Amino acid sequence: xxxxxxxxxxxxxxxxxxxxxxxxxxxxxxxxxxxxxxxxxxxxxxxxxxxxxxxxxxxxxxxxxxxxxxxxxxxxxxxxxxxxxxxxxxxxxxxxxxxxxxxxxxxxxxxxxxxxxxxxxxxxxxxxxxxxxxxxxxxxxxxxxxxxxxxxxxxxxxxxxxxxxxxxxxxxxxxxxxxxxxxxxxxxxxxxxxxxxxxxxxxxxxxxxxxxxxxxxxxxx
Amino acid sequence: xxxxxxxxxxxxxxxxxxxxxxxxxxxxxxxxxxxxxxxxxxxxxxxxxxxxxxxxxxxxxxxxxxxxxxxxxxxxxxxxxxxxxxxxxxxxxxxxxxxxxxxxxxxxxxxxxxxxxxxxxxxxxxxxxxxxxxxxxxxxxxxxxxxxxxxxxxxxxxxxxxxxxxxxxxxxxxxxxxxxxxxxxxxxxxxxxxxxxxxxxxxxxxxxxxxxxxxxxxxxx
Numbered sequence: 001x002x003x004x005x006x007x008x009x010x011x012x013x014x015x016x017x018x019x020x021x022x023x024x025x026x027x028x029x030x031x032x033x034x035x036x037x038x039x040x041x042x043x044x045x046x047x048x049x050x051x052x053x054x055x056x057x058x059x060x061x062x063x064x065x066x067x068x069x070x071x072x073x074x075x076x077x078x079x080x081x082x083x084x085x086x087x088x089x090x091x092x093x094x095x096x097x098x099x100x101x102x103x104x105x106x107x108x109x110x111x112x113x114x115x116x117x118x119x120x121x122x123x124x125x126x127x128x129x130x131x132x133x134x135x136x137x138x139x140x141x142x143x144x145x146x147x148x149x150x151x152x153x154x155x156x157x158x159x160x161x162x163x164x165x166x167x168x169x170x171x172x173x174x175x176x177x178x179x180x181x182x183x184x185x186x187x188x189x190x191x192x193x194x195x196x197x198x199x200x201x202x203x204x205x206x207x208x209x210x211x212x213x214x215x216x217x218x219x220x221x
Numbered sequence: 222x223x224x225x226x227x228x229x230x231x232x233x234x235x236x237x238x239x240x241x242x243x244x245x246x247x248x249x250x251x252x253x254x255x256x257x258x259x260x261x262x263x264x265x266x267x268x269x270x271x272x273x274x275x276x277x278x279x280x281x282x283x284x285x286x287x288x289x290x291x292x293x294x295x296x297x298x299x300x301x302x303x304x305x306x307x308x309x310x311x312x313x314x315x316x317x318x319x320x321x322x323x324x325x326x327x328x329x330x331x332x333x334x335x336x337x338x339x340x341x342x343x344x345x346x347x348x349x350x351x352x353x354x355x356x357x358x359x360x361x362x363x364x365x366x367x368x369x370x371x372x373x374x375x376x377x378x379x380x381x382x383x384x385x386x387x388x389x390x391x392x393x394x395x396x397x398x399x400x401x402x403x404x405x406x407x408x409x410x411x412x413x414x415x416x417x418x419x420x421x422x423x424x425x426x427x428x429x430x431x432x433x434x435x436x437x438x439x440x441x442x
Contacts, residue, residue: 130430
């Protein structure tokens with residue numbers, strides 16, 4: 001199980017200036033906690049957080065998580081870091097199942113995890129909006145992560161080339177990563193049980209229906 | 222099985238001026254054809270199209286579908302029309318299962334229909350983005366449709382009041398209704414097998430990745 005986390009400070013810039021730097025940092029911590037809690041409630045505790053940000057790594061340690069510090073890469077750092085982390089897991093863990101989740105999907109449900117657990121022999125991929133990948137379960141460890149632009153389709157092409165039968169996991173709640181103010185609205189609607197919701201509620205984020213270009217009108221009181 | 226269709230001419234205004242009136246009308250026809258084809262491929266053919274638009278009704282008849290003309294209502298016409306159509310189905314059909322689908326979910330998959338067919342005793346609801354409902358399967362016919370603002374939650378509250386056990390169907394592909402140019406982008410990415418894709422491709426709609434406020438940059442060549 002790998003959760004790559006980018007910097008608390010420099011990530012989620014599409015939420016700026018709607019949320020301040022500190023608020024975005026708090027949001028990331030809450031989302032990570034929600035994901036970890038869902039995993040642990042389904043007895044998945046062998047979790048490695050990978051990041052190149054020391055703040056992230058010390059926060060992950062404070063949650064009793066295993067951490068892997070990414071090397072500095074000039075480009076495509078996420079996929080290179082994931083490959084390094086996969087290597088680290090192979091060398092250090094007895095159970096080397098590889099499940100990669102982004103750190104910004106706080107609506108991940110126990111049903112989502114149960115699904116993965118009951119399909120542990122498959123190669124599983126779940127879409128995000130915009131053509132990305134929000135869950136990648138690699139049964140064949142020679143698979144190379146290709147996160148980034150339209151990765152949902154790149155991963156499928158690679159699986160086909162490697163002749164790995166593919167299980168496309170069709171999940172709405174997994175598809176909801178948090179990048180824009182409108183995404184916060186989806187979280188406010190569907191995530192009332194999450195710590196992320198409690199935090200956004202505390203800082204007075206509200207959501208209304210909208211009939212304009214966006215579905216939701218997300219604002220502060 | 223009920224598919225409510227609003228007017229070909231006046232609907233999907235959030236796609237204007239990106240698509241002309243004629244193009245929006247063609248888009249609606251294609252989406253309807255895709256949904257019907259998916260249903261028929263899973264042996265669901267007892268389909269009633271409900272609309273108050275004569276163009277829609279005569280088009281549906283040309284596809285050999287049963288039609289129900291909505292009465293004129295001053296407000297909340299969709300839910301009143303659905304209630305009338307449910308009454309019509311009860312009186313005229315031997316199999317009076319009620320499945321309500323919107324006309325703008327061309328990515329609905331055969332797996333989605335198989336899921337419904339294998340859970341025919343449940344009350345099933347699937348979310349759309351923005352808090353709406355993109356699938357409602359009513360096993361208890363006293364249930365009153367409440368489509369419109371945040372209907373996903375209104376439907377759940379009603380089910381709870383009526384003590385109907387609820388099956389929330391977590392599907393990404395069902396959640397993708399087509400209302401904005403960005404939605405066309407999702408369709409272009411995931412819907413290569415659909416007639417809707419072929420039509421959008423024919424009129425030169427293209428999609429690129431985007432790192433701005435929207436995930437996809439949808440444009441015309």
